[in-house]
Amino acid sequence: MDFLTFMVIAIVALALGVWLYIVRQGDAEFEFIVDQRTDFRVDEQSQSAATFSCKIPFVNKGTQDGTIMDCYPRHLMPKEYYNKARIQSWLTLESNPRDDGYWEAIIIFKTTGDAIILTIRLEAKEGTIAEALKELPDLPVDIVYQVVARSDWYITKTRMTVPAEELRQAIANAGISAQTA
Numbered sequence: 001m002d003f004l005t006f007m008v009i010a011i012v013a014l015a016l017g018v019w020l021y022i023v024r025q026g027d028a029e030f031e032f033i034v035d036q037r038t039d040f041r042v043d044e045q046s047q048s049a050a051t052f053s054c055k056i057p058f059v060n061k062g063t064q065d066g067t068i069m070d071c072y073p074r075h076l077m078p079k080e081y082y083n084k085a086r087i088q089s090w091l092t093l094e095s096n097p098r099d100d101g102y103w104e105a106i107i108i109f110k111t112t113g114d115a116i117i118l119t120i121r122l123e124a125k126e127g128t129i130a131e132a133l134k135e136l137p138d139l140p141v142d143i144v145y146q147v148v149a150r151s152d153w154y155i156t157k158t159r160m161t162v163p164a165e166e167l168r169q170a171i172a173n174a175g176i177s178a179q180t181a
Contacts, residue, residue, distance in 0.1 A: 026062055026063030026064055026150075027062050027063070027149050027150045027151050028060050028062040028064050028065060028066020028067075028110070028147060028149035028150070029060065029061050029062035029066075030058060030061075030062075030066065030108070030145065030147060031059055031061055032056055032057075032058040032116070032143050032145075032158040032160075033056065033057045033058060033059065034056055034143075034158060034159075036056075036057050037054050037055060037056040037057070037118075037160070038054045038055045038056075039054065039166060039170070040052040040053065040120075040162065040167055040170045041053060041054070041170055041173075042170050042171060042173075042174040043119070045129070045171070045174060046129070047128050047129065048123060048124045048128060048129055049121065049122065049123040049124065049129055050121070050122055050129045050133075050167075050171060051119060051120070051121045051122075052120050052121075052122075052167055052170055053117055053118060053119045053120070054117070054118055055094055055115045055116070055118075056115060056116050056117075056118055056143070056160070057113060057114075057115045058108075058113050058114060058115065058116065059112070059113030060108040060109065060110055060111065060112060060113060061111065062110055063110055064110055064149055064150050065107055065109045065110055065149070066108055066110075066147055066149035067106065067107050067108070067147070067148045068103075068105065068106055068108060068145050068146065068147060069105045069147070069148050070103050070105070070144075070145065070155075071091065071103045071116065071143065071144070071145040071146070072091065072103065072144055072145075073089040073090065073091050073118055073141050073142065073143055074089075074141065074142040074144055074157075075089045075139060075140070076139075076140040076141065076142065077137075077139055077140075081137070082135070082136060082137055083125070084124065084125060084126075084131075084132040084135050084136070085122040085123055085124050085125060085129070085132040085136070086122070086123045086125065087120065087121070087122055087139070088121045088123075089118065089119065089120045089121075089141060090118075090119050091103075091116045091117060091118045091119065091143070092116065092117050092119075093106060093114060093116060093117075094114060094115040094116060095114050095115075097117065116143070118141070118143075120139070120141075120162065120167075122136070122167075129171070130171065133167060133168050133171060134168075136164040136167065136168075137164055138161050138162065138164050139161065139162040139164065140159060140161050140162075141159070141160050141161070142158070143157060143158045143159075143160065144156075144157045
C-alpha cells in the first residue's frame with residue numbers, strides 16, 4: 001500500500017509540475033498603441049476627395065511569439081449619423097506595405113513589434129470635400145485582428161477615435177482652403 005500511495009503522489013506531483021510549466025509559458029499578447037499614433041496627414045486630395053493616413057505602433061508584449069493572421073479597420077460611421085461623404089478605410093504593415101488591400105500573415109516575436117499605416121478616404125457626395133469635412137463628426141475606427149499563438153486562435157479589436165478637427169487641420173496644413181477644396 002505504501003508503494004501505491006507513493007506512486008499516486010508522484011504522478012500527481014508530476015502532473016502538477018507539467019501543468020505549472022505550461023501555465024508559466026504564457027502566450028502572445030498584442031497591443032495596438034493608438035495613443036502613440038502619428039497625426040493624420042493628407043496623402044492625396046482633390047476638389048471632391050481626400051485621403052489621410054497615420055502610423056499606429058503595435059507590440060507583442062506577451063511571453064511567446066504570435067502570428068497576426070488577419071488585420072483590418074472597421075470605421076463606424078453609419079449614413080444615418082453622417083451622410084455627406086463616402087468613407088473607406090484600409091491598413092497595411094509599415095515594414096511591408098501593400099497596395100492590394102491584402103493582409104499578409106506575420107509572425108511577431110515576443111517583446112517586438114511594428115506599425116500599421118491606417119488610411120482613410122473621404123469622398124464628398126455633393127459639393128467639395130471641405131464642405132463635407134465641416135460637418136464630419138469624430139470618427140470611431142476599430143482595428144480588428146486575428147491572433148494565432150499557443151492558445152486557441154481568437155479575434156479581438158482595439159478602438160480608436162479619429163478627431164474630425166485633426167482631419168480638417170491636416171487639410172489646412174496641406175494648403176487646401178475651405179473655398180477651393
